[in-house]
Amino acid sequence: MSKFRVVHYINQFYAGIGGEEFADHKPEVREGVVGPGMALAGAFGDKAEIISTVVCGDSFFNENVAEAKKTILDMVKKANPDIFIAGPAFNAGRYGVACGTICEAVKEELNIPVITGMFEENPGTDMFKDKMYIVATKPSAAGMRDAIPVIAALALKLAGKEKIGASVEEGYLPNNTRVNFFEKERGSRRAVDMLIKKMAGKPFVTEYPMPDFDRVEPNPAVNDFKSITVALVTSGGIVPKGNPDHIESSSASKYGEYDITGVNDLTAETYETAHGGYDPVYANADADRVLPVDVMRDFEREGIIGKLHNKFYTTVGNGTSTKSSKQFAAEYAQKLKNDNVQAVILTST
Amino acid sequence: MKLEVGYIQIRDISLADESRIDDGVLYINTKELEELALEDEHLEAVSFDVARPGESIRITPVKDVIEPRAKVEGPGDVFPGVVTKMSTVGSGKTHVLRGAAVVTVGKIVGFQEGIIDMTGLGAEYTPFSATNNLVVNFTPKEGLTAHEYEAAIRKAGLKIAYAVGKLGVSHKPDEIKVYEFPSIIEATKLYPDLPRVGYVLMLQSQGLLHDTYVYGVDMKQSLTTMLSPTEIMDGAILSGNCVSACDKNTTYHHQNNPVIEDLFEEHGKTLNFVALIITNENVYLADKIRSSDWTAKLVNYLDLDGVIISQEGFGNPDTDLIMNCKKIEETGTHTVIITDEYAGRDGTSQSLADADPSADALVTAGNANQVVTLPKLDRVIGTLDYTDKIAGGYAGSLADDGTITVEIQAITGSTNELGFSRLSAR
Numbered sequence: 133m134s135k136f137r138v139v140h141y142i143n144q145f146y147a148g149i150g151g152e153e154f155a156d157h158k159p160e161v162r163e164g165v166v167g168p169g170m171a172l173a174g175a176f177g178d179k180a181e182i183i184s185t186v187v188c189g190d191s192f193f194n195e196n197v198a199e200a201k202k203t204i205l206d207m208v209k210k211a212n213p214d215i216f217i218a219g220p221a222f223n224a225g226r227y228g229v230a231c232g233t234i235c236e237a238v239k240e241e242l243n244i245p246v247i248t249g250m251f252e253e254n255p256g257t258d259m260f261k262d263k264m265y266i267v268a269t270k271p272s273a274a275g276m277r278d279a280i281p282v283i284a285a286l287a288l289k290l291a292g293k294e295k296i297g298a299s300v301e302e303g304y305l306p307n308n309t310r311v312n313f314f315e316k317e318r319g320s321r322r323a324v325d326m327l328i329k330k331m332a333g334k335p336f337v338t339e340y341p342m343p344d345f346d347r348v349e350p351n352p353a354v355n356d357f358k359s360i361t362v363a364l365v366t367s368g369g370i371v372p373k374g375n376p377d378h379i380e381s382s383s384a385s386k387y388g389e390y391d392i393t394g395v396n397d398l399t400a401e402t403y404e405t406a407h408g409g410y411d412p413v414y415a416n417a418d419a420d421r422v423l424p425v426d427v428m429r430d431f432e433r434e435g436i437i438g439k440l441h442n443k444f445y446t447t448v449g450n451g452t453s454t455k456s457s458k459q460f461a462a463e464y465a466q467k468l469k470n471d472n473v474q475a476v477i478l479t480s481t
Numbered sequence: 482m483k484l485e486v487g488y489i490q491i492r493d494i495s496l497a498d499e500s501r502i503d504d505g506v507l508y509i510n511t512k513e514l515e516e517l518a519l520e521d522e523h524l525e526a527v528s529f530d531v532a533r534p535g536e537s538i539r540i541t542p543v544k545d546v547i548e549p550r551a552k553v554e555g556p557g558d559v560f561p562g563v564v565t566k567m568s569t570v571g572s573g574k575t576h577v578l579r580g581a582a583v584v585t586v587g588k589i590v591g592f593q594e595g596i597i598d599m600t601g602l603g604a605e606y607t608p609f610s611a612t613n614n615l616v617v618n619f620t621p622k623e624g625l626t627a628h629e630y631e632a633a634i635r636k637a638g639l640k641i642a643y644a645v646g647k648l649g650v651s652h653k654p655d656e657i658k659v660y661e662f663p664s665i666i667e668a669t670k671l672y673p674d675l676p677r678v679g680y681v682l683m684l685q686s687q688g689l690l691h692d693t694y695v696y697g698v699d700m701k702q703s704l705t706t707m708l709s710p711t712e713i714m715d716g717a718i719l720s721g722n723c724v725s726a727c728d729k730n731t732t733y734h735h736q737n738n739p740v741i742e743d744l745f746e747e748h749g750k751t752l753n754f755v756a757l758i759i760t761n762e763n764v765y766l767a768d769k770i771r772s773s774d775w776t777a778k779l780v781n782y783l784d785l786d787g788v789i790i791s792q793e794g795f796g797n798p799d800t801d802l803i804m805n806c807k808k809i810e811e812t813g814t815h816t817v818i819i820t821d822e823y824a825g826r827d828g829t830s831q832s833l834a835d836a837d838p839s840a841d842a843l844v845t846a847g848n849a850n851q852v853v854t855l856p857k858l859d860r861v862i863g864t865l866d867y868t869d870k871i872a873g874g875y876a877g878s879l880a881d882d883g884t885i886t887v888e889i890q891a892i893t894g895s896t897n898e899l900g901f902s903r904l905s906a907r
Contacts, residue, residue, distance in 0.1 A: 312848050318739055342840055
């Protein structure tokens with residue numbers, strides 16, 4: 133097998149040009165390895181070769197982003213590597229941002245896989261960790277020895293388009309993409325071990341840091357229903373009999389929009405639920421129990437509401453990710469708004 | 482309470498004229514078991530198959546998995562209040578047919594029955610690819626409601642597992658383990674310097690085919706209460722769940738609760754395991770508040786230093802999990818929670834339906850939305866008719882070439898939240 137071709141990006145300091153006073157060094161390309169590239173080349177063995185190294189001053193990059201990006205992209209394009217590696221930048225802020233910025237550009241514009249390395253508190257990690265693999269490093273260059281083999285191993289996998297494992301296996305910073313893998317110990321054992329540490333006041337690492345929960349404040353109450361259009365929306369999976377759009381019983385990939393013009397009652401012959409998370413017997417016998425069209429028609433007749441919107445929106449909440457739910461809602465909320473619906477009754481199960 | 486559990490290793494199952502155990506082989510006369518199952522007027526027919534580890538067999542739709550056990554000494558017998566007379570179990574001697582399992586299948590009840598593959602990729606995700614399975618395939622009578630059908634097969638499966646378990650009563654176990662669970666005061670005197678640890682076991686009780694039975698009582702009608710862990714080993718807790726296959730606790734999981742095993746493993750060494758609290762996961766807000774108040778209250782009464790909380794199911798019960806965690810942490814007791822994730826097929830969604838900063842120690846059993854393609858296998862026990870409809874499947878899951886592309890949600894036990902398996906996520 134031929135060796136993977138690597139282009140390595142480093143700053144003026146690691147190229148041996150100098151420190152802060154040389155940070156306005158313009159981008160240049162050198163053949164072969166420079167500075168930390170030596171260690172990378174060692175880690176690659178005969179599997180990959182650093183064909184060229186791009187050097188750029190941190191100030192120059194960050195103060196002339198457009199120009200630096202363009203120049204470096206041209207250099208990388210010419211070299212046509214299988215993988216682009218930047219840094220590692222450790223806790224150097226401007227270097228980290230430069231590594232992230234140029235990696236993103238190479239990935240997006242040249243469609244070449246990229247990887248970099250940073251300390252978790254480097255400002256570059258927050259900006260770029262969801263966009264590329266960033267190997268977790270120590271804060272200073274003293275961590276080079278630990279970082280290089282991890283970067284090299286992951287770079288080879290990326291270059292070879294292999295499946296990438298979970299962050300904890302591969303050594304990259306958690307990137308808000310959950311990846312399954314098999315642990316050495318079963319879950320109960322890990323829980324017992326974690327509890328022993330927690331009770332003793334020793335450090336432990338949770339396997340899922342709590343997310344910032346997206347809580348939505350309800351709108352103020354509607355005072356006057358008499359003149360407005362009200363719509364029904366449900367996550368209880370009510371669909372026309374036969375589930376024409378094949379909404380999944382769990383982990384729904386779509387929502388349905390169905391016309392109920394002239395429908396006064398949902399019956400066992402006309403509607404059912406697609407939801408797999410609850411006993412469907414009672415919803416199938418009378419779907420009004422989940423999507424109360426019958427009562428809303430009564431309200432309409434009695435003048436309690438202006439009118440019931442002629443379409444309802446429906447999906448299955450069961451096992452459906454919050455991200456998908458949010459995306460569905462954003463779409464149909466806009467449709468409801470365009471149709472001048474002023475209030476929505478959301479039913480769940 | 483003191484329970485001696487004797488494990489008889491079963492290395493194969495064979496259908497035969499006479500039911501017995503000989504040299505690690507479990508011989509089954511299916512005629513006897515058939516008669517036992519058909520005592521229930523709701524069942525039309527029953528058939529039996531054997532599925533061994535490594536065989537090219539797919540079992541689906543799986544309802545429950547049960548380990549054959551029976552008591553040798555001590556009050557009562559396994560599955561008390563349901564299959565055997567009501568009696569407090571958990572002491573004396575119990576024999577287990579280790580390596581064997583009764584798997585119940587049949588026409589689907591809801592949408593949430595699972596898949597067990599005995600070989601290939603799917604086998605890696607289910608613990609029941611490693612057991613010798615006596616698969617019992619039920620045909621209900623026509624016109625049965627879903628609830629009558631579920632109850633009939635649940636009970637018939639347990640009766641069969643008990644009958645098979647009784648074959649081991651007179652056999653000498655290959656391995657014996659003794660579990661002792663003294664009173665909390667005795668336990669504290671025994672290990673005064675070790676942290677006092679409890680286990681909060683949350684049981685699925687959303688109702689309408691999402692039920693768990695404790696000594697025959699539907700858990701949704703119970704207040705939070707306490708048991709000895711040895712009672713669970715004798716089948717005091719039974720699954721009646723048609724919830725997603727990946728994180729339903731089958732009866733087998735309850736009988737072999739891994740948190741209990743691992744807490745016993747550390748008992749007297751690094752911690753003092755003194756309490757097992759069971760609580761429910763009801764759907765009404767008032768129930769959720771009441772039950773979580775009670776778990777926190779019991780934890781406080783017992784003056785525990787730490788608890789492990791395990792969940793069953795996902796979505797709605799996430800709120801119970803977080804309420805339990807938050808209220809217990811507020812009493813000053815440390816918690817570790819075990820759950821699984823619904824992070825979407827691409828893994829980029831928020832994983833839980835509820836969250837709180839106090840849940841700072843979490844063990845995850847993996848993302849149930851992960852998609853896998855399972856190979857075509859030579860034999861199907863049960864039916865593939867529902868593959869596109871079960872939770873985790875979708876239109877087109879079953880391809881023309883016989884492969885099945887599903888979320889691991891559809892695989893029995895894949896993301897078990899007792900921490901039974903090694904699957905995790907980051």
